[in-house]
Amino acid sequence: xxxxxGILAAAILAGVITAGSSxxxxxxxxxxxxxxxxxxxxxxxxxxxxxxxxxxxxxxxPTGRVVIELAPDFAPQHVxxxxxxxxxxxxxxxxxxxxxxxxxxxxxxxNAEKPDLARKIQQAxxxxxxxxxxxxxxxxxxxxxxxxxxxxPEVGFSAGFPVARDxxxxxxxxxxxxGMVGAGRDNAPDSGGGTELYVxxxxxxxxxxRNVTLLGRVVQGMELLxxxxxxxxPMGFYDKPEQRIPIKAVRIAADIxxxxxxALEIMRTDTxxxxxxxxxxxxxxxxxxxxxxxxIEISNLPIPVRLKSGQRAGD
Amino acid sequence: xxxxxGILAAAILAGVITAGSSxxxxxxxxxxxxxxxxxxxxxxxxxxxxxxxxxxxxxxxPTGRVVIELAPDFAPQHVxxxxxxxxxxxxxxxxxxxxxxxxxxxxxxxNAEKPDLARKIQQAxxxxxxxxxxxxxxxxxxxxxxxxxxxxPEVGFSAGFPVARDxxxxxxxxxxxxGMVGAGRDNAPDSGGGTELYVxxxxxxxxxxRNVTLLGRVVQGMELLxxxxxxxxPMGFYDKPEQRIPIKAVRIAADIxxxxxxALEIMRTDTxxxxxxxxxxxxxxxxxxxxxxxxIEISNLPIPVRLKSGQRAGD
Numbered sequence: 222x223x224x225x226x227g228i229l230a231a232a233i234l235a236g237v238i239t240a241g242s243s244x245x246x247x248x249x250x251x252x253x254x255x256x257x258x259x260x261x262x263x264x265x266x267x268x269x270x271x272x273x274x275x276x277x278x279x280x281x282x283p284t285g286r287v288v289i290e291l292a293p294d295f296a297p298q299h300v301x302x303x304x305x306x307x308x309x310x311x312x313x314x315x316x317x318x319x320x321x322x323x324x325x326x327x328x329x330x331x332n333a334e335k336p337d338l339a340r341k342i343q344q345a346x347x348x349x350x351x352x353x354x355x356x357x358x359x360x361x362x363x364x365x366x367x368x369x370x371x372x373x374p375e376v377g378f379s380a381g382f383p384v385a386r387d388x389x390x391x392x393x394x395x396x397x398x399x400g401m402v403g404a405g406r407d408n409a410p411d412s413g414g415g416t417e418l419y420v421x422x423x424x425x426x427x428x429x430x431r432n433v434t435l436l437g438r439v440v441q442g443m444e445l446l447x448x449x450x451x452x453x454x455p456m457g458f459y460d461k462p463e464q465r466i467p468i469k470a471v472r473i474a475a476d477i478x479x480x481x482x483x484a485l486e487i488m489r490t491d492t493x494x495x496x497x498x499x500x501x502x503x504x505x506x507x508x509x510x511x512x513x514x515x516x517i518e519i520s521n522l523p524i525p526v527r528l529k530s531g532q533r534a535g536d
Numbered sequence: 537x538x539x540x541x542g543i544l545a546a547a548i549l550a551g552v553i554t555a556g557s558s559x560x561x562x563x564x565x566x567x568x569x570x571x572x573x574x575x576x577x578x579x580x581x582x583x584x585x586x587x588x589x590x591x592x593x594x595x596x597x598p599t600g601r602v603v604i605e606l607a608p609d610f611a612p613q614h615v616x617x618x619x620x621x622x623x624x625x626x627x628x629x630x631x632x633x634x635x636x637x638x639x640x641x642x643x644x645x646x647n648a649e650k651p652d653l654a655r656k657i658q659q660a661x662x663x664x665x666x667x668x669x670x671x672x673x674x675x676x677x678x679x680x681x682x683x684x685x686x687x688x689p690e691v692g693f694s695a696g697f698p699v700a701r702d703x704x705x706x707x708x709x710x711x712x713x714x715g716m717v718g719a720g721r722d723n724a725p726d727s728g729g730g731t732e733l734y735v736x737x738x739x740x741x742x743x744x745x746r747n748v749t750l751l752g753r754v755v756q757g758m759e760l761l762x763x764x765x766x767x768x769x770p771m772g773f774y775d776k777p778e779q780r781i782p783i784k785a786v787r788i789a790a791d792i793x794x795x796x797x798x799a800l801e802i803m804r805t806d807t808x809x810x811x812x813x814x815x816x817x818x819x820x821x822x823x824x825x826x827x828x829x830x831x832i833e834i835s836n837l838p839i840p841v842r843l844k845s846g847q848r849a850g851d
Contacts, residue, residue: 320763322762322763351826369686371684371685371686372831372833407824424835427831428836430829443637448637448764450759451762505743509722509723511747512668514687518742520740521739521740
């Protein structure tokens with residue numbers, strides 16, 4: 222919020238009440254513990270993982286690459302089908318057709334509803350049964366967030382993905398937070414399959430949870446989607462063909478030479494370092510903050526990503 | 537999520553379980569009641585209000601106008617100062633200097649830290665005591681949301697603004713949701729005053745609540761800010777002067793001829809119609825939905841805005 226270094230100020234004021242002229246300054250003592258910057262600086266190589274090339278999707282746009290990690294534990298059929306579609310080059314030459322403010326960007330076949338012009342599917346499936354939720358499996362990793370959730374009995378992270386669980390129904394599911402990727406569908410629950418994919422670009426639309434199949438998450442390149450001009454048609458669809466953004470290609474990382482892959486590492490979500498990161502976000506220790514929230518919402522915890530060299534690639 | 541009419545489908549299926557081939561379809565009966573479109577269609581003139589010209593700010597950009605409603609009940613000194621700054625043309629010719637993805641856009645004086653080049657303030661104040669929260673006043677309108685909140689004891693709407701209250705501390709405060717406008721500050725709590733203003737363009741950064749003075753909300757024109765190219769400097773600041781977006785003017789609606797004002801109406805938040813709107817968003821009745829959330833978060837409830845003629849201006 223400052224033109225100098227407010228939010229990212231790295232000064233440590235653990236346990237010290239900030240001096241300030243306001244009666245509102247520091248309702249409680251500044252919480253002890255490291256800042257996010259300090260958690261990152263102290264992290265060890267084992268706190269990070271690389272993306273599995275077989276489950277990493279590259280959306281290649283004229284402006285650059287969007288890197289998507291796929292979630293086969295939660296949407297195995299959709300992940301397999303999106304990979305099949307990519308491998309038969311179904312998406313190449315299609316377009317981003319929708320950008321709805323504070324909601325989603327979506328890509329697919331602009332001619333999907335014109336049978337003579339629509340892109341033909343070769344081996345992949347056009348539609349699939351829904352994978353809106355899955356049986357709760359206690360063997361899947363789950364780092365629970367401590368502060369609850371408005372929409373689900375419990376939320377946390379499983380292998381880098383935001384997840385809700387409900388022991389009563391025995392189900393777990395991916396949740397709609399910033400950057401999550403899902404398979405658009407029509408009204409029938411089994412009318413999606415991955416030919417149209419959307420990405421959340423705004424406030425987490427949690428009412429979509431368990432209503433549509435999520436299958437992955439953007440780990441790099443969100444700004445190539447979130448800053449697109451909003452469509453002026455209903456639901457943010459682009460009115461005119463020339464407003465659409467062409468897709469150069471969608472590729473699986475495993476299918477291209479290693480030298481052309483994005484060399485990223487993502488922070489593991491099953492470590493004590495990640496617990497420290499959560500705590501550093503629940504209670505900000507940076508000098509700028511006056512009142513620690515002592516709370517964190519699942520939509521408000523970005524998972525750090527960096528270049529393999531150790532250079533920062535985003536947060 | 538569909539290329540046809542999924543989310544906005546107006547079909548009424550009150551009480552009817554949607555046909556579907558999936559085992560996941562309709563865990564419970566489709567809830568009874570109107571959709572949001574039906575609530576809007578059934579609304580009466582008294583369910584809407586106009587913006588008070590004296591508390592409406594126009595940010596005039598080369599691409600159009602951003603309309604901001606000011607919140608004097610929550611930040612009286614900051615609102616008065618921002619109006620004083622606007623009236624002495626302090627902002628005219630300054631620029632948007634920052635766009636950080638999933639966080640904020642910010643404008644101010646690019647030369648603020650160069651004493652010889654910095655824009656001079658005439659009558660207004662450069663800094664003010666913080667207005668991070670205010671005494672809880674039960675006489676201020678408050679429509680409470682029924683599903684709780686991760687960050688505050690209770691949340692709801694007061695005269696169009698998202699508000700949290702804490703009876704224990706006897707305080708209430710504006711909360712950081714999409715489109716909220718605040719006064720940037722440096723580390724000292726009293727170092728802000730309105731010369732730099734920011735707007736939330738992503739996931740609600742609720743950890744900022746009670747740490748910075750919020751003073752208004754964008755009611756029209758968010759897409760002129762949210763789709764700006766992200767800055768590539770630290771914290772999303774634009775690296776190069778030519779990346780900044782010039783501000784043509786910031787004006788108070790009351791100061792310009794009525795014919796040049798934006799003729800908007802905004803839905804009141806203290807009516808039974810607004811309660812029906814909340815319910816229509818807690819439990820979506822549109823045909824597309826399979827599982828109603830039965831929950832709503834304050835960050836996920838847009839307040840409808842329309843042109844005075846009755847034509848839709850945004851949602």
